Amino acid sequence: MGQPEWTAKADAIWSVIEKVCAVPDAFEMANLVPDAFAMDGQGRITPGKYSSEAAQYLYMWLGITRREALPNYFRQMFDHFGARPSVPLNTNRRFYISADLPVGTAMRFEALYASGEYRKLYDEITYIFTYMLEHGPGTLWEGWARESNINHGYLSHVAVWLSRIFLGLDIPDAVDRTVRIAPHPCGLKWAKGCTVAGSGLVSVYWVMGDDRFSLEVSVPQGYRVNLTLPDEVYGWDNTLEIGGQTLAIPPRQKEYPGIGQSFRLSCVKSPRS
Incomplete structure (x- = not known):
């Protein structure tokens, strides 16, 4: 440097x-x-x-x-x-x-x-x-x-491997105040965990079914989430609940950078998937 x-x-x-x-x-x-x-x-x-x-x-x-x-x-x-x-x-x-x-x-x-x-x-x-x-x-x-x-x-x-890879919760970046979340179910039905981020906690909870995937993420105020969806749900119909609003998001988009607050994500398998 x-x-x-x-x-x-x-x-x-x-x-x-x-x-x-x-x-x-x-x-x-x-x-x-x-x-x-x-x-x-x-x-x-x-x-x-x-x-x-x-x-x-x-x-x-x-x-x-x-x-x-x-x-x-x-x-x-x-x-x-x-x-x-x-x-x-x-x-x-x-x-x-x-x-x-x-x-x-x-x-x-x-x-x-x-x-x-x-x-x-x-x-x-x-x-x-x-x-x-x-x-x-x-x-x-x-x-x-x-x-x-x-x-x-x-x-x-x-x-660390279980949290970072399968739960999908990486170590938060305290400088940029971001956290990367990228679950990999690999046949698991659910995962739940949390880690410290600044003066608060980042928590992740997901459930994987045959035709539905749900994800709940909570982050401290001021932190942003860079989300990567699992390969298993690629092409499914996705909705994002954030700040009291429900948003439909593109089914073939895997990366969602800069989500600025806690949210819920629901992915449902569609006939075309």
Whole structure:
């Protein structure tokens, strides 16, 4: 901030990282991006010997590798790896060091979220955490095995994923006094939660049915909501109740920025949907 030489140095470092992390987008992944690189005095880069699953999610999370440029690489990372791969019989899993639970898998979750893989993320979260609850004392584990520490605070971050992704309530921006709300039901019937915003609370409550979706949002005075509707209700008939008025809103509009007060939204499936 106000230090152009720092910005220039950061841009130079970033360009090197992008170069050394480039991978061919082949159908068969012969190699993953190495975990480490060495640079000599002439700027020559030598990749390390080892590639791990976890490192790939770090590169995805940071935006170094991008899905639009590497669709097959992303598809195989998401489908062939993870705690519950949709393609369980594959050779890729044998060749690389698997992601651990508290760090590697957490970065996988962030990569899935950033890539819009909400249903896969839901399936993996419920699979992992349901297993913990059914085979432990009701606490969160540090690793994959219950023979190790099964009372650890790191994975309490699951509450953030549940709130931000499925409930759809993101962390409010205290500077701009905005809050992003973007529910992803993924088969859930309802969700409810709240968080602090300034001196008040933001609360979200939604119910998902076969042919109806309802959403109630309450925000402190002075806050504005940037709303994104779920994919499941795209094309439905929508009405917005706000300030004592009921407004019909376009059925094929997903983004509703700058809603300036508490509101209720109702989405009803129509014959044309």
